Each structure stands twice: as C-alpha cells, then as structure tokens.
Amino acid sequence: MKKDTLQHTHTIDTPVIHITEDFSKMSGGLRTVISDLNGHLRQHSVESSIVTTLSEKDDNVILYPRDWPKGLWDHAGELESYLKKHTDAIFHIHGIWMYPQYIASKIAQQENVPSVLSPHGMLQPWLWEQGTLKKRIYFEILVKKYFQQSTVIHAITPNEKENLFQEFPHQNIEVIPNSISYKEIESYNIQKEEKEKYILFLGRLHKVKGIDLLIKAFAQLNAKEMKLKIAGPINEYKETLDGLIKALGVEAKVEFLGLVSKREKYQLYKNAWVFVLPSYSEVIGMVNLEAGILETPVITTHQTGIYPEWQENGGMLIDPNIEALKKSLQEAVSWSESERNERGRKLKAFIIEHYSWENNVYKWKELYEGVASCRH
Template identity: 50%
Template sequence: MNIVHVLEDFSFQSGGIRTVVLDLHTRLLNADINSKILTTRTEANDDVIKVEGDETPWRFSKNIKRTLKELHSKNEIDVVHIHGVWMFPQYAAAKFAKQQNIPFLITCHGMYEPWLWSQGTLKKKLYFNLIVKNAFSKANYLHVITSNEANKINEIFPQTPIIEIPNLIDSRLAISEIYSSKEKYILYVGRLDPKKGIDLLIKAFAEISPKDFKLKIAGNFNAYKGELETLVKSLKLEEKVQFLGLITGPEKIELFKNAFVFVAPSHSEVVGMVNLEAAIYKTPVITTFQTGLNEAWSSNGGILVDPNVTDLKLALKKAISWTIDERNEYGTKLFNFVIKEYSWQNRFKDWLKLYQSLKK
C-alpha cells in the first residue's frame, strides 16, 4: 500500500502536527507500508518530498499537483492523507485526489474548533464556504481526534463519514527514573500563541506567588513573546518566569521529566501532544477540558480545568502543595492511563484498519 501525507508545514514550528505525522509515517514504514510526506516546509535532514511554497501567501505551490501526478503515474499513491485545512496544499491535494479517483481522508487537527472559528471569523468563513467546503466534503473520511471535534465536524460536513482516533504517544519513550529534581518548576512547552492560554498561566502563577517555584516557558520565540514579557514585567515576575526558546531532543526530555507539574492551559486543542509527552515521562499534567481529553484524566493523576485564571490558580495551588511522593504517585498513575488510552502500541491497529478500508 502507498500512502502520501500532505501538509503545509512539517518543520519544528508546526508543533504537535509534526510529531503526529512523523509518528504515523514511521510506524507505517515499520509495517512495510510505503509512506511519503509532501510539504512546503521541513527541517534540513528530513526524508520528505519538499515543494516550493514556504514563503508564498497561502503556501501556494504550483508543483504540488505536478508532484502528486508524478507519484500517481508510478502507481505510488493508494491513499492521500491530508493534514490541516487552511492552506493551499490541502486544497490542491483534495482536488487532485477527487479528480484522479484516489481515496483520501482529512485530519483536521482541531482547526475547526469553535475558539479558532472566533478568531478572524469572516475571512475564515469566506474561505471555507467559497473555496474548500465542496472539495473537503468529498473526502472518504474526515478523521477527528476527540468526540468534541467529531460533533463540530458533523455540523459542518453532515454528509461526510467521520472516524475518531486520538493522538497517540510512543510508550517506549517512558522512563524508569523517579523524579528527584532539586529545582522546583512549573512547565509550559508549546507555541507562543494566544490560543494556548499562556497569559492565563502567568496571571495564575502571579496570584499564588509560590516562593520555591519558577515558571518555565519553552517555545519558539515570536512576536507574541513580547506581549508575554510585558505581562511578566507588569506583574513583577522577571526573576520567577523564564522564557527558554525552542527546546528539542534530550534537553526537552530532561525539561519534561524534571518538572514538578506540566501545565497546558489551552483555549482550544485536540488532545495536545505535549500533554501526552509530559505524562509519558511521569509528570502530572494540568490542562483544560477544551483539549478534548478523556474526562477520566482527572481521576487518573491529571487535572482538567476551564481556561480561566481562577480555575488555574486553584489547580496550581493544589499541585504545589503535593509532597514529592504524592507528585510521583500522580505522575505514575497518569502514565499508566496514557499507555492504556493513548499509546501507539495499543491503537496503531486502528490506523491500519482505516487505511485498508480505503484501498481500492
């Protein structure tokens, strides 16, 4: 079987989407399935098909259709798997697949979540209704990550079949060490973006003003960092809040496993790979109901809240009151829950079944 994944950005800046696509791609290759990634932005050593469009508006690329056509002429496409919904590569791939009668599915990656629709609504609605709705509605499946996302997608694509498979994590990343860090810190890892609720976390941290804790924020620096720094200064937290920039590889693992608690206070997310990453390193996680996680998260070592300062403050006060033993107990309990519900080892079979059902 030959599968081509199409997305506009496969670089580190794409955040969790890169992680999800790379994990799926790697497991398909390991299962002797020919998987390829087609994108306009990537990292230097990635083994993917890169086309121009990285610097153009809408990530427009005249070579996407040509490249797909070349692959198809060599009988190298059985299924087109589109990731994301707002850029030209996704639209072009959907149009091509339909014209060539190739089965295709779209993973929306939470991009139709209500909070995101409220940002720049008119522009998004015009683009959706006038350009992509007809093309995307012809997908064989729309893949969603949570039941909340499924409800939203069903509203806007009522005639298109929906399949739900959550984001998954590799259980082999697990560690055996017990937390024993001498430095106590609360951790956020992810994009610096208003959607992520980082401002709420900073305000809640300021209100509890924990004497022995720092707040570490890891994410690629951008214009929004300036707004967050201004907030930190206004709250007189310059000595307590650290902006670390983009952290990857072994350094990222150390950052996760040595955090006392990880916090992802997002307004809108579909599970969020960082929540699973933290849990796999046995770090307790505070995140929001809006991530679409199984609500049993809260009874299995994690804490779910609504994205507001009051709820975050209460959750943080609870977390920093834990003893080291309590922190490790909650982290281990959450780890076991994630292995059961969100691991590749337990759920990869769902992807294989889906792709096999699409193959003509």
Template identity: 45%
Template sequence: MKNLYHIAEDVSRASGGVRTVVKDIQIQFPDSKILTTVKDQDDLDIQEFSNKGPWLYSSDLKAHLNGLVSTSIFHIHGVWMHAQYAAAKTAAKSNIPFVLSPHGMYEPWLWKEGRLKKKLYFKGVSSSAFAKARYIHAITPEEQKNLQKLFPKTEVVCIPNAVEIEEMVERKAPSRPYFLFLGRIHPKKGLELLLNVFASLKMLDFDLKIAGPENDHSKELQRLAQQDPRIRFLGEVRGLDKKHLYRDAHAFVAPSYSEVVGMVNLEAAMMGTPVITTHQTGLLNEWSHNGGILINPNREELRNAMVDTSKWTNQERDMAGKKLREFVIKEYSWKVNKPKWEAIYNSMT
C-alpha cells in the same frame, strides 16, 4: 496497502503539533512519504516544494500530485492552505481515496480569528473539495460532533493523537521546584492567563519555565513577565533535554483555550509528570481521575489547581505522575491506536 502520502503545507518545528503527529504516523508507517511546502533544513526524509504568497501556492506540488498514480492514498493534514486544497482536488479528479485530518482547525474557538475570511473560504472553496474525502478524521469525540455538522454526508472517524511508550528518564529534583509549559507559543495556549495567575501567587517558592520557539507572542509575554524573576523563558528545547525538562517538573501546565489532545500533554505524562490542562483540550474526563487535573481556562480554576499541586509532597507528585502515565499508555499510545489507522488505510485500497 497502497502508496501512502501525507500532505501538509508546513511540517517545520514552528508548525507545532501538526509536525509531531505527521512525523509520528510516518514512523508507524515507514513506507509512507511526507510532501510539504515548508520544512526544516535537517528534514532530509521530507519532500519540499517551492511556494509563494500567503496561501503558500505551489505549482510544483500540484504538478507532483498530478503525477501520482491511482494506486495511492492521500492523508491530508490541515485545511486552510493550497497544499490541502490541491491534494483534495487532485484526489477527486484522479480517483485517489483520501482521508482529511483538520487537526482541530475547524474548532469553534479558532473560527473567531479571521472569522469572515475563514467562513467564506470554507463555503466557497474548501468544503466541496473536502466533502469528497473517504473519511474525515477527528481527534476527540467533541471534534467528531463538530465535523459531522460541517460534513453531514461524509463518515467522520475518531482516533486520538498517540505517543510511543517510552522509558522515563531519571528524575533529578531541581534546586527549586517548577511548573512547566512547553510547546508552540500562541494566544490560544492560554499563556497570558498562566503568567498572570502565577504572578499573583507570590507566596509560592516555585519557578515557572516556558519552553518554545521564540516569536512575536513570546516577546510580548516576556515583557509582561519581566518583573517576576521566578518566570524563565528557555526558548526551544529538544530531544533528551526536553524529556529531562518534563521529568523534573513538579507539574506540567497547559491552560489552552482550544486544543485537540495536545501532544505535549501526552509527552509530559509519558515522562511520569502530572499534567494540569483544560477540558477544552478534548482529553477524556477520566484524565482527572488518573493523576491529571482538568480545569476550565479561567483565573480561579487555574489558581486553585496550581496551589493544590504545589502542596504535594514528592511522593504524592510521583504517585500522580505514575498513574497518569499508565492512563496515557492505556488510552493514547501507538500500541492501542496504530491498528485503528491500519484499518482506515486498508479500507481505502
């Protein structure tokens, strides 16, 4: 296989799921390299380039890309910043094959934010550059349909996000059962809806724990929740502490308005924890028949799901979590999905 480069404008922990996906693919293909304009200080294996302005323009990254020979493959992650545009233009000029993973950034719900600016950028700048991709990568069948409409002449392939098969950590039943959300705290995650629904369930002897890096939205949510002592904001949680947080939760709840197979849903399921999430996450419908619950992100459906799961005994909870874990291993593990990426990359040689 040719030299494989992953290019994204931001792979810091604050970037959320994109970082997880890019790092996971690099683990599966350890000879590949990650090039970015934003990383964390402890990411010693990632090459970072200086940037400036809201577009994160980087002349250093552009020059580095121009220096890569035609024995390279580019895997471009994301769509809105200079890093992706520069990589696509360089690839076309130097006859370097590339695959583009938008990571859900062209999903209809997200066009509502800065709609006019995004449409102008897509039509005037990025669409012609990205249309030269050998493949455009969708994470769900629904995203595949949306991307094929945007890029009718480019082959759109569907490969879901994937997780490693991991052993479950030992479960320690907490003194009070809790629902858990963990991830990037952003309006599209439906956390305001989650807080309002949970606050209305005053009869539940449960806590709600929310883990994720603090930002302006998390501060706003904390103000909304300050009257309910059952709601706890934990900040960022990593490593083994994160696995235990997943494992000990009665259920994981992610009422997202738009997602492409959120990695946190898969991580929670891998720890044997039942997951309540939405149809809008792009998960297979069979999720609901294999220990998980799929809803629409509205008050009634979320309320019913949380009330129903709160009535589970520990045995019922464990049975649902075990079934969901087995389903995720079958459909979303790297064991199943790595060969799909190998076929894509090898076809670009």
C-alpha cells in the same frame, strides 16, 4: 492480546502519502503527529511517505519548496505535478488552510483518489470565533466543496467529531486519538534531577494556548520557591507576555527558554513539578502526553478533548479561566513528593493504555484498509 492480534491482521497494499504545508519544527505538535504516524506505518510494512513545502534539513521527506513568497498560500506547483503522478495512493491531507491541502483534495476529487482529511483541530469553534471573515469565505467558496468529498474525515477527539459534523453533516467521520510512542521516549533513559522546583509550559507562544492565564494564576500563587518556565519558539507574542509579566512584577520568577531539543524537552518534563497546558482550544495536545509518559502530573483543560478519566488517573482537567487554574496550581504546589510521584505513575499508565502507538496503530491500519477499498 486481542489488540496485538488486530495489529497484524490488517494489510494495506496501497501507498499512503501524507500531505502538509509545513513539516518544520515551527509547526509544533503537528510535526510530531505526522512523523510518528508515518514512522509507525512503515514499521508495520505500510508504504508511507510525507510530502511538504517546508521541512528541516535532514528530514526524510519529499520536499517541493514554495514558489510564492512565504505567507502567500504556500503555493508549490511541483507538488501538484507530483500528486498527479501518484493517484494510485491514499492521500492523507493534514490541515486546512494552505495550497497543499487545497490541491491535494481537488486532485483527489477529480481523479477518484481515496483520501483522509485530518483538520487537526483547525475547525474548532474557538478558532472560528477568533478568525476572520476572509477565512470563512475561503473555506466556504474554495475548499469545502473538495473537503466534503473526502473518503473519511478524521477527528482526534469525540468533541472534534461533533464540531466537524456541523461543517460536514453527511461525511463519514472517524475518531482516532493522537498517540505517543512511550518506548521511544523511554529509550532516552531520562532521569529526574533534583534541582529547582518549577511549573512548565511547552508549546507555541500563541493566545490560544492560555499562557496569559497561566502567568496571571502563577503570579497569585503563594509558593516562593516555585518558578515558571515557558519553552517554545520565540515569536512576536512574547512581547505581549513580557508586558504582562512586568505588570505583575514576576520577572524574576518567569523564564523563557526558546526552542529546545528533544532530549532537553524530555528533561524539562521530567524535572518539572507539574506541566500545564491551559488551552482555550486543543485536540489532546501532544505535550500533555509527553509530560505524562515521563511521570509528570499534567494540568490541562476540558477543551483539549482528553478523556474525562484523566482526572481520576493522576491528571487534572479544568476550564480555561484564572480562578480554576489558580485553584489547581495551589493544589499542585501543596502535594508532597510522594503524592506528586504517585500521580505521575498513574498518569503514565493511563496514557499507555489509551494513547500509545503500541496500542493504536492498528486503528490507522484498519481505517486505511477501508479507505483503499472505496476506490471505484
């Protein structure tokens, strides 16, 4: 009851502009996070919009296409002009590495615009270790001086907050987790279909996701009837995974599904015996929440920053290595149908309590209200 009261006591008169370079389906979970935040703010009478350089045809966004070739910083001069005309808003900057984040943070600093910076896990240690010297130089010389002037830096997990303090030791860093609208997913009325048994991965094909670990652990499973399905946009990393699958001799048991629609995605979650996201670095992972809301047990890693209680509420948390993943998969395939279903029900209840928009949107309203009051 207290949360419901809070949801209606915070009023925001200042518009919020969400700024990102890529709002297309290829941006993966980031698209979902920004879209959901924008939509729930609008439902709560907040004037909220999305400005981007890339989107899908029917997206309700303000689009300023790139005026440099793809891959060259996503420069868009018209976006700069738009932002300079809307300095009465709050700039919510999503991401780190491209021109839209740079120019938005620069304008915010120069024009005294209240701003929120959400790195979305892009400054996590594992990613720095995999990165190039070029990225570190870009960050230190060109953008850090503007980012550290942000009114608030937003972290998705307590772990990300600790890591962000290493880069921004004097900044106000607030934690609000990624959230999911369980009512929206339930509106699809997805029913479980009794077909083949499979383990599911869904997401970007990228080495950070630990898909290679999943394939290696799966190849060692003693479960003849179980298959592995991998859903997500096909890219060049698939060639690496294909080579691994062939070397392990599991071509007949692993299937790549490519990009799937929202309804197809929900049906895949619902029918899966277990969902697995063995990421080396992640900030919660929207796919973990989506699968859990559809009452499918989820194996993921401590590195996602998900609350440790996940482990006690139907899910499983491991470190991203083959032995830990193999052990958890062996346990999962040994579940009875009733145990698997009970785990799914418990996980759904846990996600609704801790990660639902229905319970968390008030936190964003409170944060924006505080940010707006910081305009000098």
